[in-house]
Amino acid sequence: xxxxxxxxxxxxxxxxxxxxxxxxxxxxxxxxxxxxxxxxxxxxxxxxxxxxxxxxxxxxxxxxxxxxxxxxxxxxxxxxxxxxxxxxxxxxxxxxxxxxxxxxxxxxxxxxxxxxxxxxxxxxxxxxxxxxxxxxxxxxxxxxxxxxxxxxxxxxxxxxxxxxxxxxxxxxxxxxxxxxxxxxxxxxxxxxxxxxxxxxxxxxxxxxxxxxxxxxxxxxxxxxxxxxxxxxxxxxxxxxxxxxxxxxxxxxxxxxxxxxxxxxxxxxxxxxxxxxxxxxxxxxxxxxxxxxxxxxxxxxxxxxxxxxxxxxxxxxxxxxxxxxxxxxxxxxxxxxxxxxxxxxxxxxxxxxxxxxxxxxxxxxxxxxxxxxxxxxxxxxxxxxxxxxxxxxxxxxxxxxxxxxxxxxxxxxxxxxxxxxxxxxxxxxxxxxxxxxxxxxxxxxxxxxxxxxxxxxxxxxxxxxxxxxxxxxxxxxxxxxxxxxxxxxxxxxxxxxxxxxxxxxxxxxxxxxxxxxxxxxxxxxxxxxxxxxxxxxxxxxxxxxxxxxxxxxxxxxxxxxxxxxxxxxxxxxxxxxxxxxxxxxxxxxxxxxxxxxxxxxxxxxxxxxxxxxxxxxxxxxxxxxxxxxxxxxxxxxxxxxxxxxxxxxxxxxxxxxxxxxxxxxxxxxxxxxxxxxxxxxxxxxxxxxxxxxxxxxxxxxxxxxxxxxxxxxxxxxxxxxxxxxxxxxxxxxxxxxxxxxxxxxxxxxxxxxxxxxxxxxxxxxxxxxxxxxxxxxxxxxxxxxxxxxxxxxxxxxxxxxxxxxxxxxxxxxxxxxxxxxxxxxxxxxxxxxxxxxxxxxxxxxxxxxxxxxxxxxxxxxxxxxxxxxxxxxxxxxxxxxxxxxxxxxxxxxxxxxxxxxxxxxxxxxxxxxxxxxxxxxxxxxxxxxxxxxxxxxxxxxxxxx
Ligand code: ADP
Ligand code: MG
Ligand code: MG
Numbered sequence: 001x002x003x004x005x006x007x008x009x010x011x012x013x014x015x016x017x018x019x020x021x022x023x024x025x026x027x028x029x030x031x032x033x034x035x036x037x038x039x040x041x042x043x044x045x046x047x048x049x050x051x052x053x054x055x056x057x058x059x060x061x062x063x064x065x066x067x068x069x070x071x072x073x074x075x076x077x078x079x080x081x082x083x084x085x086x087x088x089x090x091x092x093x094x095x096x097x098x099x100x101x102x103x104x105x106x107x108x109x110x111x112x113x114x115x116x117x118x119x120x121x122x123x124x125x126x127x128x129x130x131x132x133x134x135x136x137x138x139x140x141x142x143x144x145x146x147x148x149x150x151x152x153x154x155x156x157x158x159x160x161x162x163x164x165x166x167x168x169x170x171x172x173x174x175x176x177x178x179x180x181x182x183x184x185x186x187x188x189x190x191x192x193x194x195x196x197x198x199x200x201x202x203x204x205x206x207x208x209x210x211x212x213x214x215x216x217x218x219x220x221x222x223x224x225x226x227x228x229x230x231x232x233x234x235x236x237x238x239x240x241x242x243x244x245x246x247x248x249x250x251x252x253x254x255x256x257x258x259x260x261x262x263x264x265x266x267x268x269x270x271x272x273x274x275x276x277x278x279x280x281x282x283x284x285x286x287x288x289x290x291x292x293x294x295x296x297x298x299x300x301x302x303x304x305x306x307x308x309x310x311x312x313x314x315x316x317x318x319x320x321x322x323x324x325x326x327x328x329x330x331x332x333x334x335x336x337x338x339x340x341x342x343x344x345x346x347x348x349x350x351x352x353x354x355x356x357x358x359x360x361x362x363x364x365x366x367x368x369x370x371x372x373x374x375x376x377x378x379x380x381x382x383x384x385x386x387x388x389x390x391x392x393x394x395x396x397x398x399x400x401x402x403x404x405x406x407x408x409x410x411x412x413x414x415x416x417x418x419x420x421x422x423x424x425x426x427x428x429x430x431x432x433x434x435x436x437x438x439x440x441x442x443x444x445x446x447x448x449x450x451x452x453x454x455x456x457x458x459x460x461x462x463x464x465x466x467x468x469x470x471x472x473x474x475x476x477x478x479x480x481x482x483x484x485x486x487x488x489x490x491x492x493x494x495x496x497x498x499x500x501x502x503x504x505x506x507x508x509x510x511x512x513x514x515x516x517x518x519x520x521x522x523x524x525x526x527x528x529x530x531x532x533x534x535x536x537x538x539x540x541x542x543x544x545x546x547x548x549x550x551x552x553x554x555x556x557x558x559x560x561x562x563x564x565x566x567x568x569x570x571x572x573x574x575x576x577x578x579x580x581x582x583x584x585x586x587x588x589x590x591x592x593x594x595x596x597x598x599x600x601x602x603x604x605x606x607x608x609x610x611x612x613x614x615x616x617x618x619x620x621x622x623x624x625x626x627x628x629x630x631x632x633x634x635x636x637x638x639x640x641x642x643x644x645x646x647x648x649x650x651x652x653x654x655x656x657x658x659x660x661x662x663x664x665x666x667x668x669x670x671x672x673x674x675x676x677x678x679x680x681x682x683x684x685x686x687x688x689x690x691x692x693x694x695x696x697x698x699x700x701x702x703x704x705x706x707x708x709x710x711x712x713x714x715x716x717x718x719x720x721x722x723x724x725x726x727x728x729x730x731x732x733x734x735x736x737x738x739x740x741x742x743x744x745x746x747x748x749x750x751x752x753x754x755x756x757x758x759x760x761x762x763x764x765x766x767x768x769x770x771x772x773x774x775x776x777x778x779x780x781x782x783x784x785x786x787x788x789x790x791x792x793x794x795x796x797x798x799x800x801x802x803x804x805x806x807x808x809x810x811x812x813x814x815x816x817x818x819x820x821x822x823x824x825x826x827x828x829x830x831x832x833x834x835x836x837x838x839x840x841x842x843x844x845x846x847x848x849x850x851x852x853x854x855x856x857x858x859x860x861x862x863x864x865x866x867x868x869x870x871x872x873x874x875x876x877x878x879x880x881x882x883x884x885x886x887x888x889x890x891x892x893x894x895x896x897x898x899x900x901x902x903x904x905x906x907x908x909x910x911x912x913x914x915x916x917x918x919x920x921x922x923x924x925x926x927x928x929x930x931x932x933x934x935x936x937x938x939x940x941x942x943x944x
Contacts, residue, residue: 001064002049002062002064003047003068004046004047004049004050004062004064004065004068005044005045005046005047005065005068005069005071005072006019006022006023006027006031006044006045006047007042007043007044007072007075007076008030008031008034008040008042008043008044008045009034009040009041009042009043009075009076009079009244010042010079011034011035011037012034012035013030013031013032013034013035014031015027015028015031015032015045016028016031016032016035017029017031017032017319019031020100021048021100021236022047022048022049022239023045023047023048023098023239024045024048024097024098024099024100024238024239024241025098025099025100025101025102025340026096026097026098026102026239026241026338026340027045027047027098027239027241029338029339029340030043030045030241030243030338031045032318032339033315033336033339036314036315036318038311038314038315038336039311039333039334039335039336040335040336040337041243041244041245041246041335041337042076042079042080042243042244043076043093043241043242043243043244044069044072044073044075044076044241044242045098045239045240045241045242046065046069046211046239046240046241046242047239048099048100048236048237048238048239049237050062050065050215050239050240051215051218051237051238051239051240052235052237053065054212054215055215055218055219055237059212069207069211069242072242073207073242076091076093076242076244077091080244084114084203084204084207085114085116085119085202085203085204086119086122087118087119087121087122088122088125088126089122089123089126090114090115090119090122090123090203091114091244092112092113092114092115092119092123092136092244092245093113093114093207093242093243093244093245094109094110094111094112094113094241094242094243094245094281095109095110095113095207095210095211095214095240095241095242096109096110096214096240096241096242096243097109097214097217097218097238097239097240097241098238098239098240098241099218099232099236099237099238099239100232100236101230101232101236102340102343103223103226103227103230103232104343104436104458104461104462104465105435105436105458106217106220106222106223106226106436107214107217107218107220107223107238108147108213108214108217109143109147109214109281109282110140110143110144110147110148110210110213111136111139111140111143111245111280111281111282112136112137112139112140112143112245113140113144113203113206113207113210114203114206115136115137115140115141116201116202116203117201118201119203120133120134120136120137121133123136127250129250129251130177131175131176131177131180132247132249132250132251134177134180134181134183134184135172135175135180135249135280136247136249136280137180137184138160138180138183138184138187139280141156141184141187141188141191141199142156142187144199144200144206144209144210145187145190145191145194145199147210147213147217148209148210148212148213149191149194149195151190151191151194151195155190155194156187156190159183159186159187159190160172160183162186163175163179163182163183163186166179166182167179171289173278173279187199207242211240211242214238214240215237215238215240217238218237218238222436222437222439225439225440226436226439229439229443229466230465243337246328246330246335246337247280247328247330248276248278248279248280248281248328248329248330249278249279249280250278250330250331251278251331252277252278252300253301253329253331253332254277254278254328254329254330254331254332255275255276255277255278255279255297255300255301255304255328255329256275256276256279256280256281256283256284256326256327256328256329257273257274257275257276257284257291257294257297257326257327257328258273258274258275258284258324258325258326258327258456259271259272259273259274259275259294259308259312259324259325259327259456260272260273260322260323260324260325260342260456261312261313261315261316261322261323261325261342262316262322262342262348262352263348264322264324264342264343264344264345264348264464265344265345265347265348265400265401265402265403265455265460265464265503266345266347266348266351266403266504267344267345267347267348267349267350267351267352267355268351269355271294271295271309271312272294272455273293273294273325273455273456274291274292274293274294274454274455274456275291275292275294275296275297276289276291276292277292277300281326281328281337284454284456290452290453290454290473290475291454301329301332303332304329304332304333304334307334308327308334311334311336312325312339315339316361317361319339319341320356320361320362320366321341321342321356321370322341322342322344322352323339323340323341323342324339324340324341324342324343325338325339325340326338326339343461343464343465344464345375345378345402345403345464345467346371346372346375346376346377346378346379346467347378347379347403347535348464349370349371349372349375350371350375350376350379350535350538350539350542351538352370353367353368353370353371353542354367354538354541354542356370357545364545364548364549365549365938367542367545368542368545368546368549368931368934368935368938369935369938369939371542371931373905373928373929373931373932373935374905374928375467376539376927376928376931377467377924377928378404378467379518379519379520379535379539380518380520380521380924380927381404381405381467381518382405382515382516382517382518383404383405383504383515383516383517383518383519384405384500384502384513384514384515384516385513385514385515385516386516388513388514389513392500392509392511392513393509394507394508394509395476395488395489395491395508395509395510396474396476396477396488396489396507396508397474397476397505397506397507397508398449398450398471398472398473398474398475398476398506398508399454399455399460399471399472399473399474399506400471400502400503400504400505400506401455401457401459401460401463401464401470401471401472401503401506402448402460402463402464402467402468402469402470402503403469403503403504404447404467404468404469404503404504405469405500405501405502405503405513405515406428406445406446406447406468406469406500406501406503407426407428407446407447407498407499407500407512407513407515408425408426408427408428408445408446408447408498408499409425409426409427409428409495409496409497409498409499410427410428410430410486410493410494410495410496410497410498410499411427411428411429411430411441411445411484411495411496412430412431412479412481412484412486412495413431413441413481414429414431414437414438414439414440414441414442415441416441416484416495417429417441417442417444417445418440418441418444421444421445426446427444427445427446428445428446428447428448428449428499428500428501429441429442429445429447429448429449430449430450430477430479430486430499431448431449431450431451431459431479431481432450432451432452432479432481433450433451433452433453433457433458433459434448434450434453434457434458434459434462435458436458439462442459442462442463442466442468443466445468446468446469447463447468447469447470447471447501447503448463448468448469448470448471448472449470449471449472449474449477449499449501449508450470450471450472450473450474451473451474451475451477451478451479452472452473452475453472453473454472454473455472455473457472457473459472460472463503468503469501469502469503470501470503471501471502471503471506471507471508474506474508476488476489477508488508488510489510491510493510497510498510498511498512499511500512500513519533519535519536520533520535520536520539521566523536523569524566524569524570525565525566525569526565526569539927542931543571543927543930543931545934546930546931546933546934547571547930547934549934549937549938550930550933550934550936550937551912551933551937551942551943551944552908552911552912552916552917552918552919552929552933552936552937553573553574553896553917553918553919554571554572554573554574554918554919554920554921554926554929554930554933555567555572555573555574555575555576555671555672555674555896555898555918555919555920555921556568556570556572556574556575556576556920556921556922556923556926557575557576557577557578557579557898557902557920557921557922557923558572558575558577558578558664558923559578559579559580559582559583559660560582560583560660560663560664561660561663561664561666561667563923564663564664564667564668564923565667566923566924567923567926568667568668568669568671570923570924570926570927571926571927571930572671572920572923572926573671574668574671574672574673574674574918574920575664575668575671575672575673575674575675575920576674576831576896576897576898576902576918576919576920576921577674577676577772577831577898577920578661578664578673578674578675578676579676579679580657580675580676580677580678580679580749581678581679581680581684581685583656583657583660584653584685585685586656588656589653589656590685592649592652592653593649593653593685594685594686594717595645595648595649596645596646596649596650596653596745597682597685597686597720597724598645598716598717598720599641599642599643599645599646599649600646600682600742600745601723602639602642602643602646603639603642603643603644603645603646603647603744604646604741604742604743604744605639606635606636606638606639606640606642606643606646607643607646607647607744609635609639610632610635610636610643613628613631613632613635614632616628617629617632646744647744650744650745650748651748653748653752654748654751654752654755655752657748657749657752657753657756658752658753658755658756658759659756660756661673661675661752661753661756661757661769662756662759662760665756665757665760665765665767665769666760666765668768669765669766670765670766670767670768671768672768672769672770673767673768673769673770674770674771674772674808674829674831674898674920675749675753675769675770675771675772676772676773676774676810677736677739677745677746677749677750677771677772677773677774677785678738678739678745678746678749679734679735679738679774679775680734681724681726681729681730681732681733681734682724682733682738683721683724683725683726683729686717686720686721686724687717687721688721689718689721689722689725692714692717692718692721693718695714696711696714696715696718699711699714730836730839730845730846730847731840734775735774735775735776736773736774736775736776736781736782736785737775737781739773739785739788740781740784740785743788746785746788746789747788747791747792750771750788750789750792750793751792751795751796753769753771753805754769754792754793754796754797754803754805755796756769757769757797757803757805758796758797758801758803761801761802761803767803768804768805769803769805769806770805770806770807770808770828770829771789771805771806771807771808772807772808772809772810772829772831773785773786773789773807773808773809773810774809774810774812774833775810775812775813775833775836776809776810776811776813776816776823777813777814777815777816777819778815778816778819779819779822779823779825779826782809782823782826782827783826786807786826789807790807793805806828806829807827807828808827808828808829808830808831808894809823809826809827809829809830809831810830810831810832810833810836810898811823811830811831811832811833811837811879811882811886812832812833812834812835812836812837812840812899813836813837813840814837814840814841814878816882817837817841817878817879817881817882817885818878818881818882818885819885820881820882820883820884820885820886821885821886821888821889823886824885824886824887824888824889824890824893825889827886827893828893828894829893829894829895829896830882830883830886830893830894830895830896831895831896831897831898831920832879832882832895832896832897832898832899832916833898833899834870834875834879834897834899834900834901834902834907835867835899835900835901836899837875837878837879837899838866838867838870838871838875838899841871841874841875841878842866842871842874842875844866844867846867849867853865864906867900868900868901868904869901869904869906869907870901870904870906870907870910870911872907872910876910876914879897879910879911879914880914882895883895883914883915883916887915894917895915895916895917896916896917896918896919896920897911897916897918897919897920898920900921900922902919902920902921902925902929903919903921903922903925903926903928903929905928905932905935908929908932908933908936909932909935909936909939909940912933912936912937912940912942913936913940913942915942919933
């Protein structure tokens with residue numbers, strides 16, 4: 001028989017902290033705390049397997065679930081000495097959702113279950129507190145009505161507001177027992193009207209209804225959206241926790257609150273949280289009443305406060321992580337209701353990991369595993385430009401819930417945020433308070449600003465988790481969501497107006513404030529001294545630990561010295577890919593490039609013919625020699641102009657390329673620099689056919705005679721564009737195929753590389769050029785290109801220059817991967833070009849996939865975009881074959897990857913596992929790659 005129900009209570013629990021899969025995060029936390037002797041109201045957890053069974057059988061549950069639930073309930077009743085539904089002294093419970101990964105506010109919870117017309121009187125008699133009893137009952141009807149019976153929340157709020165008005169009460173705390181009786185009566189009418197049934201009085205029926213509603217909430221649209229945004233699988237299911245109620249709403253010696261053991265926004269070591277007196281659960285997070293800072297709890301309930309600090313400090317050490325906890329104090333007695341590892345911003349993650357390691361709570365290795373690599377990116381986001389910042393007045397101040405600078409056009413609803421964002425607008429989402437339904441709007445906004453709620457409100461929690469700048473609880477905002485306006489500091493702000501928020505200070509400015517680079521980037525770019533930036537120091541400390549652990553080398557893809565400098569500053573030790581063509585687009589170069597392209601085919605043919613004839617001439621005599629000379633003259637006459645154009649263009653480009661390469665060598669301080677010979681199809685350097693046609697037409701209508709020369713030039717260009725047209729450019733005349741057909745091109749590039757190397761080496765800076773031939777599918781391609789490179793090296797370097805170089809290839813054509821053993825005979829290194837390998841291996845055109853790839857992802861045909869995370873089970877096999885075959889010929893063959901995947905943590909794990917030597921990624925992803933590579937080694941050690 002399978003176990004579906006797990007009990008906790010009386011100092012012992014069936015579960016523990018390692019059972020999140022089965023019990024969900026909340027259930028496993030309650031079990032662990034119970035076992036650790038922390039005061040937790042007892043109860044039981046119905047497992048996620050029951051949820052999955054519920055979905056598998058279309059809403060039915062195995063009989064065992066009911067049997068085990070009955071048994072657990074009986075055990076709970078015995079332990080508490082109370083019975084569910086008893087008229088005199090009833091057991092009351094909460095029914096709480098909780099899946100493996102926390103999804104704040106996404107699913108449903110019901111409090112005070114077991115209340116009915118009789119038991120409410122029992123509670124009143126037993127506690128002598130009629131107000132409390134009635135308040136609990138009206139909350140139960142409201143929650144059950146909404147969650148289980150599907151009645152709109154507003155319908156209940158409407159009645160509550162009416163009664164508040166009648167009794168002139170500002171908040172619901174001011175409503176007395178009599179008023180609450182009226183609320184209950186009105187609520188019951190709401191239920192009757194909407195369901196055509198009276199409010200269910202049978203506690204068993206209530207329990208089953210609540211349990212199934214929790215299961216159902218797993219598949220509600222907002223939960224589904226949330227899981228999509230956070231990469232959480234849909235098949236995990238949720239557990240249901242049934243737990244004895246404790247009451248924070250029994251008067252002023254009672255309270256409820258939430259908190260963190262450290263500041264989740266900055267990571268500072270400070271006890272952090274909020275509470276409300278005389279309130280129940282959701283009141284704190286819902287942002288309806290603005291709660292008090294937890295420090296004030298010390299004043300009103302000193303004993304409970306000290307106990308809370310003590311317990312949470314122990315929990316932090318026990319879990320070796322920041323704890324995010326919920327508690328309730330019932331008449332001065334403290335109960336813990338939840339604990340979990342706290343979500344945090346990237347900044348906080350780094351500070352906390354480094355601090356906890358230095359406090360001796362974590363080892364370096366444990367600290368490394370605490371930081372999500374992707375979160376490092378947040379430290380690179382821009383901040384407000386300090387100078388510009390001082391000239392803009394602060395209009396209002398709220399709580400700094402999630403750091404960072406955000407500017408955008410104001411929108412007042414999540415729907416508008418999405419609609420505006422789809423039009424390419426940057427928006428700032430302003431809400432009274434956010435609710436779980438808002439997440440799609442939050443995810444597209446630059447930042448989030450709310451008028452109510454505290455540092456643990458929904459907006460704050462979700463904002464931090466998304467790494468979005470957020471300011472919450474900004475009371476000075478007078479929002480009119482219907483009219484899409486707000487009043488701040490005497491000004492009216494309308495939808496679309498620019499507003500800036502500083503999530504680090506809580507400041508709100510009614511203007512678009514310019515931003516500047518983050519502190520970390522300023523240090524990396526050499527504009528700020530490392531000792532001036534605490535953030536940078538922590539960042540580098542953590543990454544230094546990563547460097548001690550990781551096996552993979554980290555390089556960057558950089559084409560110009562400026563990027564190389566940034567990459568080196570971020571810790572890249574080598575360039576894995578320099579795309580030489582990027583340098584061709586410079587304004588002073590493009591004309592020469594165009595000239596070279598226009599003359600390449602005929603120019604190269606002319607050169608080849610002349611060379612061949614001259615060879616023949618050496619052997620020939622007399623009449624034959626005369627004939628050959630005539631032929632040479634003929635070639636010169638026909639093709640001489642092209643030869644000249646071709647060779648002069650190349651000559652012009654050579655020194656320019658040389659200067660670029662020299663810059664790269666210098667910035668890399670002796671680390672290897674891999675330079676790829678020309679790769680893209682040549683038409684990419686020419687204007688578009690349609691554009692040229694339009695331009696010519698315009699010139700002709702203006703004046704065909706006056707514009708004769710211009711028209712001729714453009715028509716020539718048009719002919720060249722048409723000649724170069726390909727049906728399938730990605731599979732066309734590109735990569736090494738260019739260098740094969742136009743060997744002068746490869747020669748020029750190789751010469752520029754070696755000239756640059758020589759120049760830099762002469763200054764005493766070590767250089768390590770690696771020449772990389774792209775798109776090799778057949779060993780013969782590499783062999784021929786390599787010969788040209790070696791010849792250029794001989795010419796330029798001569799003997800005894802001391803400059804050492806290697807020649808290798810990209811493996812990016814499937815045929816290259818499967819014949820890697822052949823290719824390895826000629827190659828001194830491999831670098832996987834996983835962009836093209838995915839494109840060709842998967843048969844997915846990168847430029848056209850947008851149209852259907854999204855469908856594939858949304859409909860679950862593919863879990864991840866294969867251009868972002870390497871398709872390990874398909875394209876990855878090609879990589880594995882390439883590695884195996886390559887190393888079967890050269891066991892020490894150096895192998896790296898230079899596709900976009902080199903900066904993706906999931907793909908890095910794969911590259912680590914298959915034994916690559918390094919990954920190369922864009923400069924800004926270098927920190928992510930360093931950490932991801934260390935985590936890969938910690939999770940799955942691979943030795944060299
Ligand atoms: P969420 O996952 O949305 O936080 P919870 O299940 O944690 O939902 O419950 C919502 C609120 O109700 C929390 O503030 C929690 O502390 C409170 N709560 C849940 N169960 C109980 C209980 N047995 N007694 C008192 N308060 C409870
Ligand atoms: Mg909770
Ligand atoms: Mg490629």
